[in-house]
Amino acid sequence: xxxxxxxxxxxxxxxxxxxxxxxxxxxxxxxxxxxxxxxxxxxxxxxxxxxxxxxxxxxxxxxxxxxxxxxxxxxxxxxxxxxxxxxxxxxxxxxxxxxxxxxxxxxxxxxxxxxxxxxxxxxxxxxxxxxxxxxxxxxxxxxxxxxxxxxxxxxxxxxxxxxxxxxxxxxxxxxxxxxxxxxxxxxxxxxxxxxxxxxxxxxxxxxxxxxxxxxxxxxxxxxxxxxxxxxxxxxxxxxxxxxxxxxxxxxxxxxxxxxxxxxxxxxxxxxxxxxxxxxxxxxxxxxxxxxxxxxxxxxxxxxxxxxxxxxxxxxxxxxxxxxxxxxxxxxxxxxxxxxxxxxxxxxxxxxxxxxxxxxxxxxxxxxxxxxxxxxxxx
Amino acid sequence: xxxxxxxxxxxxxxxxxxxxxxxxxxxxxxxxxxxxxxxxxxxxxxxxxxxxxxxxxxxxxxxxxxxxxxxxxxxxxxxxxxxxxxxxxxxxxxxxxxxxxxxxxxxxxxxxxxxxxxxxxxxxxxxxxxxxxxxxxxxxxxxxxxxxxxxxxxxxxxxxxxxxxxxxxxxxxxxxxxxxxxxxxxxxxxxxxxxxxxxxxxxxxxxxxxxxxxxxxxxxxxxxxxxxxxxxxxxxxxxxxxxxxxxxxxxxxxxxxxxxxxxxxxxxxxxxxxxxxxxxxxxxxxxxxxxxxxxxxxxxxxxxxxxxxxxxxxxxxxxxxxxxxxxxxxxxxxxxxxxxxxxxxxxxxxxxxxxxxxxxxxxxxxxxxxxxxxxxxxxxxxxxxxxx
Numbered sequence: 114x115x116x117x118x119x120x121x122x123x124x125x126x127x128x129x130x131x132x133x134x135x136x137x138x139x140x141x142x143x144x145x146x147x148x149x150x151x152x153x154x155x156x157x158x159x160x161x162x163x164x165x166x167x168x169x170x171x172x173x174x175x176x177x178x179x180x181x182x183x184x185x186x187x188x189x190x191x192x193x194x195x196x197x198x199x200x201x202x203x204x205x206x207x208x209x210x211x212x213x214x215x216x217x218x219x220x221x222x223x224x225x226x227x228x229x230x231x232x233x234x235x236x237x238x239x240x241x242x243x244x245x246x247x248x249x250x251x252x253x254x255x256x257x258x259x260x261x262x263x264x265x266x267x268x269x270x271x272x273x274x275x276x277x278x279x280x281x282x283x284x285x286x287x288x289x290x291x292x293x294x295x296x297x298x299x300x301x302x303x304x305x306x307x308x309x310x311x312x313x314x315x316x317x318x319x320x321x322x323x324x325x326x327x328x329x330x331x332x333x334x335x336x337x338x339x340x341x342x343x344x345x346x347x348x349x350x351x352x353x354x355x356x357x358x359x360x361x362x363x364x365x366x367x368x369x370x371x372x373x374x375x376x377x378x379x380x381x382x383x384x385x386x387x388x389x390x391x392x393x394x395x396x397x398x399x400x401x402x403x404x405x406x407x408x409x410x411x412x413x414x415x416x417x418x419x420x421x422x423x424x425x426x427x428x429x430x431x432x433x434x435x436x437x438x439x440x441x442x443x444x445x446x447x448x449x450x451x452x453x454x455x456x457x458x459x460x461x462x463x464x465x466x467x468x469x470x471x472x473x474x475x476x477x478x479x480x481x482x483x484x485x486x487x488x489x490x491x
Numbered sequence: 492x493x494x495x496x497x498x499x500x501x502x503x504x505x506x507x508x509x510x511x512x513x514x515x516x517x518x519x520x521x522x523x524x525x526x527x528x529x530x531x532x533x534x535x536x537x538x539x540x541x542x543x544x545x546x547x548x549x550x551x552x553x554x555x556x557x558x559x560x561x562x563x564x565x566x567x568x569x570x571x572x573x574x575x576x577x578x579x580x581x582x583x584x585x586x587x588x589x590x591x592x593x594x595x596x597x598x599x600x601x602x603x604x605x606x607x608x609x610x611x612x613x614x615x616x617x618x619x620x621x622x623x624x625x626x627x628x629x630x631x632x633x634x635x636x637x638x639x640x641x642x643x644x645x646x647x648x649x650x651x652x653x654x655x656x657x658x659x660x661x662x663x664x665x666x667x668x669x670x671x672x673x674x675x676x677x678x679x680x681x682x683x684x685x686x687x688x689x690x691x692x693x694x695x696x697x698x699x700x701x702x703x704x705x706x707x708x709x710x711x712x713x714x715x716x717x718x719x720x721x722x723x724x725x726x727x728x729x730x731x732x733x734x735x736x737x738x739x740x741x742x743x744x745x746x747x748x749x750x751x752x753x754x755x756x757x758x759x760x761x762x763x764x765x766x767x768x769x770x771x772x773x774x775x776x777x778x779x780x781x782x783x784x785x786x787x788x789x790x791x792x793x794x795x796x797x798x799x800x801x802x803x804x805x806x807x808x809x810x811x812x813x814x815x816x817x818x819x820x821x822x823x824x825x826x827x828x829x830x831x832x833x834x835x836x837x838x839x840x841x842x843x844x845x846x847x848x849x850x851x852x853x854x855x856x857x858x859x860x861x862x863x864x865x866x867x868x869x870x871x872x873x874x875x876x877x878x879x
Contacts, residue, residue: 131785146800160616235538241658261638275629276607286581427582
């Protein structure tokens with residue numbers, strides 16, 4: 114019996130092209146689009162060598178100390194500036210056309226000319242500040258203690274390091290991953306279309322097929338379970354295809370705990386199908402409005418989990434933690450995040466428990482509604 | 492005008508789903524518009540990075556370091572727990588975490604090798620920026636420490652005085668006062684997604700109904716002339732497109748009242764109108780190709796969302812890679828967005844700018860004509876094959 118129902122259910126569902134489109138093709142397309150547009154989003158915060166100009170006048174030519182300092186910073190592997198020496202009018206033109214971030218006028222006191230505020234301009238200013246600050250410190254010391262001259266100069270020239278990098282995680286804090294993780298979570302919850310379909314097809318008042326099935330001498334719960342297993346199989350395989358595409362096609366990093374990642378996807382698929390069944394059972398109305406509710410719930414969840422704007426997830430996590438915990442999309446994407454970024458499993462285990470809790474609640478309520486239904490007339 | 496009325500009736504039946512797309516649009520547009528509103532100040536302001544400063548040592552030296560960091564950074568409280576620090580870095584609440592180990596001052600003053608611990612985003616500009624300041628402060632402290640014989644409090648005072656020296660900054664402005672066009676730019680760019688989806692859903696559905704074989708046979712034997720029927724059909728679709736377009740425009744004008752007198756707004760309207768024609772003609776093509784309603788909503792998502800993504804509607808074109816933009820240039824959305832970006836960047840409307848803009852609009856018109864032609868050819872072929 115199981116094999117019979119399971120097999121025909123598989124065939125029926127696989128032939129529903131709309132269903133397959135939304136649950137598999139659409140997430141794959143969305144992932145491709147995310148990959149095309151979001152992978153470079155981190156480039157914004159990377160350091161790029163800053164183009165600057167120095168006005169090549171008498172003031173600059175006389176100040177050999179400054180020449181040496183700025184040359185050190187414009188050469189070699191870790192250069193900060195890309196320096197050109199030109200006259201003031203050309204500098205101004207180049208500044209207005211955006212070829213340089215700013216230009217420096219060397220005189221008794223330094224001056225920097227810019228046309229907007231920004232991080233590059235701030236770095237130029239800080240560099241000049243430091244040059245003057247160091248000069249002032251040297252003057253102070255030598256006035257008090259002329260014999261310290263050589264000590265001071267050697268200390269100034271030494272490129273001593275005062276801090277060391279301590280990493281908090283082996284994984285890179287790549288914020289574009291939030292988008293992909295919440296996309297996977299969304300795809301899991303799109304499994305609700307399967308759950309919805311199962312309930313619609315088994316309730317006598319919702320579809321003709323359901324009416325016919327209720328006449329059949331098969332236990333309704335058994336029949337429903339077998340059919341749902343067909344749904345779950347398809348959904349899980351679809352998710353594996355999506356994950357394989359993300360991992361091998363697009364090179365998204367899930368960390369090293371692949372087994373647990375796949376377990377999460379499996380639990381996520383169950384939550385998705387259970388949610389769909391729950392919505393199908395509890396909401397009165399036609400199928401279109403139920404589909405609308407599934408999409409609406411998933412999309413709202415995805416938004417709060419950071420699929421459209423990555424920062425939203427963090428904002429909600431910090432300010433409304435209860436909303437985060439009750440949002441299955443967020444709990445799912447948070448599981449991937451915890452597996453990728455954390456060394457311990459506390460957060461991951463909490464997330465999985467919540468997901469299992471969701472499934473149990475959804476299934477139980479669905480069960481209460483579906484069982485022993487009798488119809489006076491349909 | 493029975494055909495015209497029928498079209499309107501079909502539109503009315505589909506209004507719910509269109510309203511959903513419209514509401515998503517309004518939500519997104521305002522979200523992005525509000526997140527991009529910056530307080531444009533006159534003159535220079537030092538950029539501040541967000542950092543966390545965790546100190547296990549309390550001394551004038553550490554206090555001084557903290558004060559001097561406040562010149563270049565906003566210090567954010569992050570609990571001293573590993574997971575909190577991890578989260579804050581991952582979600583960019585802070586881009587730099589500096590930790591002062593216990594007894595740091597003591598070791599520093601006695602000349603021992605002791606290092607601050609920092610956690611940064613790899614290769615980030617913020618890390619370099621903050622490092623400059625940290626190193627400068629400690630280098631000055633070290634200079635004073637090695638060459639004079641003073642205590643921590645005096646040392647911190649000297650360094651603080653030196654650190655207060657700043658450089659003169661001159662800000663030169665491009666001469667014209669510019670109006671803030673960023674709201675309009677985001678608004679019109681988002682329109683490429685929303686209006687496109689609404690038009691596909693509306694127009695394709697009408698076409699689907701009219702192309703149904705029974706409806707077509709019934710229509711062919713009705714006492715309405717084919718010309719008149721086609722004319723009414725076209726008129727209905729044009730009316731629908733123009734009404735949708737004007738709703739978007741009216742809302743933009745309402746919310747962006749202070750900028751409407753500018754010529755830029757007129758250009759935005761022109762650009763979006765041509766795009767509307769283009770989107771309508773694509774919808775026409777989709778309507779002739781699809782076989783059922785479910786396919787329409789799938790296609791609406793793929794075509795409108797896909798082209799918007801790669802054309803820089805959600806993520807600015809400047810961030811997209813060249814190869815993506817090359818692909819995107821085969822969609823009208825790309826030229827529409829380029830047009831909007833250009834209009835937003837115009838502080839003064841000049842002939843060269845206008846020439847460039849009309850170039851973009853011309854490409855959009857070209858797309859519109861091409862798609863309409865394609866739709867007519869496909870439609871005719873289908874009709875012939877169905878009749879034979």
